[in-house]
Amino acid sequence: MTLTTPDEIAALFTRAGDYTFVRWGRPIVPVVFGVEESTLTILKGAIEAVVALAGHKMAEQDTELGANLMFFFIRDWDDLIGVPNLERLIDGLPDLVTRLKGADANQYRMFRFDDAGAIRAAFVFIRVDKDLAEVPAEDLALDQAVRIICLWGENAFPKGTLVKAGAHTVLDPSLAAVIRAAYDPVLPAVAKDASHALRLFARAQTMGVGDAPL
Incomplete structure:
Protein backbone atom coordinates (compact mmCIF):
# COMPACT_ATOMS: atom_id res chain seq x y z
CA MET A 1 0.00 0.00 0.00
CA ARG A 23 -10.54 6.30 17.03
CA TRP A 24 -10.71 4.88 20.53
CA GLY A 25 -11.62 7.32 23.29
CA ARG A 26 -10.53 5.15 26.22
CA PRO A 27 -7.82 2.60 27.07
CA ILE A 28 -8.31 -0.76 25.40
CA VAL A 29 -9.04 -3.83 27.53
CA PRO A 30 -9.09 -7.00 25.41
CA VAL A 31 -10.51 -10.44 26.16
CA VAL A 32 -10.34 -13.41 23.82
CA PHE A 33 -12.58 -16.49 23.65
CA GLY A 34 -12.11 -19.73 21.75
CA VAL A 35 -8.33 -19.99 21.34
CA GLU A 36 -5.50 -21.86 22.98
CA GLU A 37 -3.15 -20.12 25.37
CA SER A 38 -0.39 -19.86 22.76
CA THR A 39 -2.69 -18.09 20.30
CA LEU A 40 -4.05 -15.87 23.07
CA THR A 41 -0.53 -14.68 23.82
CA ILE A 42 0.12 -13.93 20.15
CA LEU A 43 -3.11 -11.98 19.74
CA LYS A 44 -2.67 -9.92 22.88
CA GLY A 45 0.92 -9.20 21.87
CA ALA A 46 -0.24 -7.92 18.48
CA ILE A 47 -2.86 -5.68 20.11
CA GLU A 48 -0.26 -4.29 22.50
CA ALA A 49 2.11 -3.61 19.59
CA VAL A 50 -0.48 -1.73 17.53
CA VAL A 51 -1.70 0.23 20.56
CA ALA A 52 1.92 1.17 21.33
CA LEU A 53 2.43 2.23 17.72
CA ALA A 54 -0.61 4.49 17.97
CA GLY A 55 0.61 5.97 21.24
CA HIS A 56 -2.67 4.90 22.83
CA LYS A 57 -3.12 3.01 26.11
CA MET A 58 -4.25 -0.37 27.37
CA ALA A 59 -5.63 -1.13 30.82
CA GLU A 60 -6.44 -4.07 33.05
CA GLN A 61 -10.11 -3.16 33.31
CA ASP A 62 -12.67 -0.81 31.82
CA THR A 63 -14.63 0.79 34.67
CA GLU A 64 -17.85 0.67 32.67
CA LEU A 65 -17.62 -2.58 30.72
CA GLY A 66 -14.87 -4.65 32.32
CA ALA A 67 -13.46 -5.62 28.92
CA ASN A 68 -14.18 -3.38 25.95
CA LEU A 69 -12.56 -5.35 23.12
CA MET A 70 -13.92 -8.88 22.77
CA PHE A 71 -12.67 -11.48 20.29
CA PHE A 72 -14.68 -14.62 19.61
CA PHE A 73 -13.06 -17.41 17.58
CA ILE A 74 -15.55 -20.03 16.38
CA ARG A 75 -15.85 -22.85 13.86
CA ASP A 76 -19.41 -22.10 12.77
CA TRP A 77 -21.57 -18.98 13.02
CA ASP A 78 -24.25 -20.95 14.84
CA ASP A 79 -21.78 -21.37 17.70
CA LEU A 80 -22.44 -17.73 18.64
CA ILE A 81 -26.00 -18.57 19.61
CA GLY A 82 -24.67 -20.78 22.40
CA VAL A 83 -22.35 -18.19 23.94
CA PRO A 84 -23.77 -17.32 27.38
CA ASN A 85 -25.19 -13.79 27.65
CA LEU A 86 -23.92 -12.75 24.22
CA GLU A 87 -27.46 -11.83 23.15
CA ARG A 88 -27.41 -9.21 25.93
CA LEU A 89 -24.41 -7.55 24.31
CA ILE A 90 -25.42 -7.97 20.66
CA ASP A 91 -28.94 -6.90 19.77
CA GLY A 92 -30.52 -9.09 17.12
CA LEU A 93 -27.87 -11.80 17.42
CA PRO A 94 -29.89 -14.52 15.62
CA ASP A 95 -30.50 -12.19 12.65
CA LEU A 96 -26.81 -11.29 12.55
CA VAL A 97 -25.84 -14.97 12.50
CA THR A 98 -28.28 -15.58 9.64
CA ARG A 99 -26.76 -12.71 7.62
CA LEU A 100 -23.20 -13.89 8.21
CA LYS A 101 -24.07 -17.43 7.18
CA GLY A 102 -25.79 -16.15 4.06
CA ALA A 103 -22.74 -14.09 3.12
CA ASP A 104 -20.37 -17.01 3.88
CA ALA A 105 -18.35 -14.48 5.90
CA ASN A 106 -15.35 -15.50 7.97
CA GLN A 107 -15.08 -12.36 10.10
CA TYR A 108 -17.19 -9.51 11.37
CA ARG A 109 -16.50 -6.45 13.53
CA MET A 110 -19.02 -4.41 15.49
CA PHE A 111 -18.19 -1.12 17.22
CA ARG A 112 -19.95 0.88 19.90
CA PHE A 113 -19.38 4.55 20.59
CA ASP A 114 -19.42 6.94 23.53
CA ASP A 115 -21.38 10.17 23.79
CA ALA A 116 -18.63 12.05 21.95
CA GLY A 117 -18.67 9.53 19.10
CA ALA A 118 -15.33 7.87 19.91
CA ILE A 119 -14.98 4.08 20.08
CA ARG A 120 -15.94 2.72 23.50
CA ALA A 121 -16.12 -0.99 22.65
CA ALA A 122 -15.58 -3.44 19.81
CA PHE A 123 -16.69 -7.02 19.18
CA VAL A 124 -14.75 -9.16 16.73
CA PHE A 125 -16.10 -12.48 15.47
CA ILE A 126 -13.76 -14.80 13.58
CA ARG A 127 -15.04 -17.96 11.91
CA VAL A 128 -11.93 -20.05 11.35
CA ASP A 129 -12.66 -21.46 7.92
CA LYS A 130 -10.19 -23.20 5.60
CA ASP A 131 -8.72 -19.92 4.35
CA LEU A 132 -8.11 -18.42 7.81
CA ALA A 133 -6.81 -21.72 9.16
CA GLU A 134 -3.94 -21.45 6.67
CA VAL A 135 -2.93 -17.95 7.83
CA PRO A 136 -0.05 -17.91 10.34
CA ALA A 137 -1.32 -16.95 13.79
CA GLU A 138 1.07 -14.01 13.99
CA ASP A 139 -0.19 -12.57 10.69
CA LEU A 140 -3.84 -13.04 11.57
CA ALA A 141 -3.32 -11.45 14.98
CA LEU A 142 -1.54 -8.38 13.61
CA ASP A 143 -4.12 -7.90 10.87
CA GLN A 144 -6.99 -8.08 13.35
CA ALA A 145 -5.28 -5.69 15.75
CA VAL A 146 -4.92 -3.14 12.95
CA ARG A 147 -8.56 -3.49 11.93
CA ILE A 148 -9.86 -2.50 15.38
CA ILE A 149 -7.52 0.41 16.15
Whole structure:
Protein backbone atom coordinates (compact mmCIF):
# COMPACT_ATOMS: atom_id res chain seq x y z
CA MET A 1 0.00 0.00 0.00
CA THR A 2 1.35 3.41 -0.97
CA LEU A 3 -0.42 6.36 0.59
CA THR A 4 0.99 9.34 -1.24
CA THR A 5 -1.99 11.71 -1.37
CA PRO A 6 -4.65 12.99 1.04
CA ASP A 7 -7.33 11.37 -1.14
CA GLU A 8 -5.76 7.94 -0.61
CA ILE A 9 -5.84 8.48 3.14
CA ALA A 10 -9.40 9.77 2.96
CA ALA A 11 -10.39 6.53 1.22
CA LEU A 12 -9.28 4.59 4.31
CA PHE A 13 -12.01 6.29 6.35
CA THR A 14 -14.82 6.53 3.81
CA ARG A 15 -17.99 4.63 4.68
CA ALA A 16 -21.07 4.66 2.46
CA GLY A 17 -19.55 7.57 0.55
CA ASP A 18 -18.95 9.75 3.63
CA TYR A 19 -15.69 10.53 5.41
CA THR A 20 -15.93 9.09 8.93
CA PHE A 21 -12.83 9.05 11.10
CA VAL A 22 -13.16 7.54 14.59
CA ARG A 23 -10.54 6.30 17.03
CA TRP A 24 -10.71 4.88 20.53
CA GLY A 25 -11.62 7.32 23.29
CA ARG A 26 -10.53 5.15 26.22
CA PRO A 27 -7.82 2.60 27.07
CA ILE A 28 -8.31 -0.76 25.40
CA VAL A 29 -9.04 -3.83 27.53
CA PRO A 30 -9.09 -7.00 25.41
CA VAL A 31 -10.51 -10.44 26.16
CA VAL A 32 -10.34 -13.41 23.82
CA PHE A 33 -12.58 -16.49 23.65
CA GLY A 34 -12.11 -19.73 21.75
CA VAL A 35 -8.33 -19.99 21.34
CA GLU A 36 -5.50 -21.86 22.98
CA GLU A 37 -3.15 -20.12 25.37
CA SER A 38 -0.39 -19.86 22.76
CA THR A 39 -2.69 -18.09 20.30
CA LEU A 40 -4.05 -15.87 23.07
CA THR A 41 -0.53 -14.68 23.82
CA ILE A 42 0.12 -13.93 20.15
CA LEU A 43 -3.11 -11.98 19.74
CA LYS A 44 -2.67 -9.92 22.88
CA GLY A 45 0.92 -9.20 21.87
CA ALA A 46 -0.24 -7.92 18.48
CA ILE A 47 -2.86 -5.68 20.11
CA GLU A 48 -0.26 -4.29 22.50
CA ALA A 49 2.11 -3.61 19.59
CA VAL A 50 -0.48 -1.73 17.53
CA VAL A 51 -1.70 0.23 20.56
CA ALA A 52 1.92 1.17 21.33
CA LEU A 53 2.43 2.23 17.72
CA ALA A 54 -0.61 4.49 17.97
CA GLY A 55 0.61 5.97 21.24
CA HIS A 56 -2.67 4.90 22.83
CA LYS A 57 -3.12 3.01 26.11
CA MET A 58 -4.25 -0.37 27.37
CA ALA A 59 -5.63 -1.13 30.82
CA GLU A 60 -6.44 -4.07 33.05
CA GLN A 61 -10.11 -3.16 33.31
CA ASP A 62 -12.67 -0.81 31.82
CA THR A 63 -14.63 0.79 34.67
CA GLU A 64 -17.85 0.67 32.67
CA LEU A 65 -17.62 -2.58 30.72
CA GLY A 66 -14.87 -4.65 32.32
CA ALA A 67 -13.46 -5.62 28.92
CA ASN A 68 -14.18 -3.38 25.95
CA LEU A 69 -12.56 -5.35 23.12
CA MET A 70 -13.92 -8.88 22.77
CA PHE A 71 -12.67 -11.48 20.29
CA PHE A 72 -14.68 -14.62 19.61
CA PHE A 73 -13.06 -17.41 17.58
CA ILE A 74 -15.55 -20.03 16.38
CA ARG A 75 -15.85 -22.85 13.86
CA ASP A 76 -19.41 -22.10 12.77
CA TRP A 77 -21.57 -18.98 13.02
CA ASP A 78 -24.25 -20.95 14.84
CA ASP A 79 -21.78 -21.37 17.70
CA LEU A 80 -22.44 -17.73 18.64
CA ILE A 81 -26.00 -18.57 19.61
CA GLY A 82 -24.67 -20.78 22.40
CA VAL A 83 -22.35 -18.19 23.94
CA PRO A 84 -23.77 -17.32 27.38
CA ASN A 85 -25.19 -13.79 27.65
CA LEU A 86 -23.92 -12.75 24.22
CA GLU A 87 -27.46 -11.83 23.15
CA ARG A 88 -27.41 -9.21 25.93
CA LEU A 89 -24.41 -7.55 24.31
CA ILE A 90 -25.42 -7.97 20.66
CA ASP A 91 -28.94 -6.90 19.77
CA GLY A 92 -30.52 -9.09 17.12
CA LEU A 93 -27.87 -11.80 17.42
CA PRO A 94 -29.89 -14.52 15.62
CA ASP A 95 -30.50 -12.19 12.65
CA LEU A 96 -26.81 -11.29 12.55
CA VAL A 97 -25.84 -14.97 12.50
CA THR A 98 -28.28 -15.58 9.64
CA ARG A 99 -26.76 -12.71 7.62
CA LEU A 100 -23.20 -13.89 8.21
CA LYS A 101 -24.07 -17.43 7.18
CA GLY A 102 -25.79 -16.15 4.06
CA ALA A 103 -22.74 -14.09 3.12
CA ASP A 104 -20.37 -17.01 3.88
CA ALA A 105 -18.35 -14.48 5.90
CA ASN A 106 -15.35 -15.50 7.97
CA GLN A 107 -15.08 -12.36 10.10
CA TYR A 108 -17.19 -9.51 11.37
CA ARG A 109 -16.50 -6.45 13.53
CA MET A 110 -19.02 -4.41 15.49
CA PHE A 111 -18.19 -1.12 17.22
CA ARG A 112 -19.95 0.88 19.90
CA PHE A 113 -19.38 4.55 20.59
CA ASP A 114 -19.42 6.94 23.53
CA ASP A 115 -21.38 10.17 23.79
CA ALA A 116 -18.63 12.05 21.95
CA GLY A 117 -18.67 9.53 19.10
CA ALA A 118 -15.33 7.87 19.91
CA ILE A 119 -14.98 4.08 20.08
CA ARG A 120 -15.94 2.72 23.50
CA ALA A 121 -16.12 -0.99 22.65
CA ALA A 122 -15.58 -3.44 19.81
CA PHE A 123 -16.69 -7.02 19.18
CA VAL A 124 -14.75 -9.16 16.73
CA PHE A 125 -16.10 -12.48 15.47
CA ILE A 126 -13.76 -14.80 13.58
CA ARG A 127 -15.04 -17.96 11.91
CA VAL A 128 -11.93 -20.05 11.35
CA ASP A 129 -12.66 -21.46 7.92
CA LYS A 130 -10.19 -23.20 5.60
CA ASP A 131 -8.72 -19.92 4.35
CA LEU A 132 -8.11 -18.42 7.81
CA ALA A 133 -6.81 -21.72 9.16
CA GLU A 134 -3.94 -21.45 6.67
CA VAL A 135 -2.93 -17.95 7.83
CA PRO A 136 -0.05 -17.91 10.34
CA ALA A 137 -1.32 -16.95 13.79
CA GLU A 138 1.07 -14.01 13.99
CA ASP A 139 -0.19 -12.57 10.69
CA LEU A 140 -3.84 -13.04 11.57
CA ALA A 141 -3.32 -11.45 14.98
CA LEU A 142 -1.54 -8.38 13.61
CA ASP A 143 -4.12 -7.90 10.87
CA GLN A 144 -6.99 -8.08 13.35
CA ALA A 145 -5.28 -5.69 15.75
CA VAL A 146 -4.92 -3.14 12.95
CA ARG A 147 -8.56 -3.49 11.93
CA ILE A 148 -9.86 -2.50 15.38
CA ILE A 149 -7.52 0.41 16.15
CA CYS A 150 -9.73 2.78 14.12
CA LEU A 151 -13.10 2.65 12.40
CA TRP A 152 -11.90 2.01 8.86
CA GLY A 153 -13.89 2.35 5.67
CA GLU A 154 -15.51 -0.76 4.23
CA ASN A 155 -13.05 -0.80 1.32
CA ALA A 156 -9.98 0.37 3.20
CA PHE A 157 -7.67 -2.60 2.59
CA PRO A 158 -8.22 -4.21 -0.81
CA LYS A 159 -4.75 -5.77 -0.61
CA GLY A 160 -4.69 -6.32 3.13
CA THR A 161 -2.81 -4.58 5.92
CA LEU A 162 0.45 -6.54 5.85
CA VAL A 163 3.41 -6.73 3.47
CA LYS A 164 6.41 -8.98 3.06
CA ALA A 165 9.76 -7.72 4.31
CA GLY A 166 12.26 -10.37 3.35
CA ALA A 167 11.27 -13.56 5.13
CA HIS A 168 8.93 -11.73 7.49
CA THR A 169 5.43 -10.31 7.25
CA VAL A 170 5.03 -6.85 8.77
CA LEU A 171 2.50 -4.05 8.99
CA ASP A 172 2.51 -1.94 5.85
CA PRO A 173 4.79 1.05 6.69
CA SER A 174 2.44 3.57 5.06
CA LEU A 175 -0.45 2.27 7.13
CA ALA A 176 1.68 2.28 10.28
CA ALA A 177 2.40 5.98 9.71
CA VAL A 178 -1.32 6.70 9.31
CA ILE A 179 -2.13 4.88 12.55
CA ARG A 180 0.47 6.85 14.44
CA ALA A 181 -0.80 10.11 12.92
CA ALA A 182 -4.42 9.17 13.69
CA TYR A 183 -3.69 9.18 17.41
CA ASP A 184 -1.85 12.50 17.46
CA PRO A 185 -3.32 14.23 20.54
CA VAL A 186 -3.71 17.42 18.51
CA LEU A 187 -6.26 15.72 16.26
CA PRO A 188 -9.85 15.00 17.32
CA ALA A 189 -11.04 11.49 18.12
CA VAL A 190 -13.93 11.92 15.68
CA ALA A 191 -14.00 13.78 12.36
CA LYS A 192 -16.64 13.89 9.64
CA ASP A 193 -15.02 16.42 7.30
CA ALA A 194 -12.64 15.08 4.66
CA SER A 195 -10.31 18.02 5.37
CA HIS A 196 -9.25 15.93 8.36
CA ALA A 197 -7.47 13.64 5.87
CA LEU A 198 -5.23 16.57 4.94
CA ARG A 199 -4.11 16.85 8.55
CA LEU A 200 -3.56 13.09 8.75
CA PHE A 201 -1.56 13.19 5.54
CA ALA A 202 0.69 15.99 6.81
CA ARG A 203 1.40 14.17 10.06
CA ALA A 204 1.91 10.80 8.39
CA GLN A 205 4.59 12.38 6.21
CA THR A 206 6.54 13.66 9.19
CA MET A 207 5.92 10.95 11.80
CA GLY A 208 8.06 7.88 11.32
CA VAL A 209 6.92 4.51 12.56
CA GLY A 210 9.89 4.35 14.93
CA ASP A 211 10.87 1.07 16.50
CA ALA A 212 7.39 -0.32 17.11
CA PRO A 213 7.56 -4.14 17.17
CA LEU A 214 5.58 -4.68 13.99
